[in-house]
Amino acid sequence: MTLRAALLVLAAGLSVLAAEPTPVGTWKTYDDHTGALHGLVEITESGGEFQGRILKSYDPAKPNPVCDHCEGARKGQPVIGMVFLWGLRKDGDTYRGGYILDPDNGKVYKARLQLADGGRKLAVRGFIGFSLLGRTQTWVRAE
Numbered sequence: 001m002t003l004r005a006a007l008l009v010l011a012a013g014l015s016v017l018a019a020e021p022t023p024v025g026t027w028k029t030y031d032d033h034t035g036a037l038h039g040l041v042e043i044t045e046s047g048g049e050f051q052g053r054i055l056k057s058y059d060p061a062k063p064n065p066v067c068d069h070c071e072g073a074r075k076g077q078p079v080i081g082m083v084f085l086w087g088l089r090k091d092g093d094t095y096r097g098g099y100i101l102d103p104d105n106g107k108v109y110k111a112r113l114q115l116a117d118g119g120r121k122l123a124v125r126g127f128i129g130f131s132l133l134g135r136t137q138t139w140v141r142a143e
Helices: 002-018
Strands: 025-030 037-046 049-057 083-091 094-102 107-116 121-127 134-141
Touching: 049 094, 083 107, 094 121, 107 134
Parallel strands: none
Antiparallel strands: 025 037, 025 134, 037 049, 049 083, 083 094, 094 107, 107 121, 121 134
C-alpha cells in the first residue's frame, strides 16, 4: 500500500512539472513607442537551448524588411524568417545566457527571458554588460 501511495504522489508531481509553461510558442511583439502590434515571433527549443525567429512584421512602412544595419551573414538578409534570439538556457525561472539582435539597428545584446502571468506574457530583456543597462519588452502569447 505504501508503494502505491508513493507512486501516486510521484505521478501527481510529474504531471505538475509537465504542465509548467515554457517560452516555446508564438508571441506577439509591440512597438515600444506606440504600443501597436509590431510582429510575430516563434520561440523553439532544441537540446535545452531556446531560439526565436521572426514570423511576421506588421509595420506597413516596411512590408518586407531587410537587416541593412546587420553585420556578417545577416547583412542585407530578409528579417522575416531570421533567427534573432539564440543561446538561451533555462536557469530557475529565467532563461539566460543568450543573445538578441535588434534588426532595426543591427546591434546584438545579451538577452534574458522570464515568463509572467501564468505563461501568457514574456518579459524579454536585452542589455549591454549588466542587466541594469538595457530595456525590457513584454510579449504576449498568440492564441
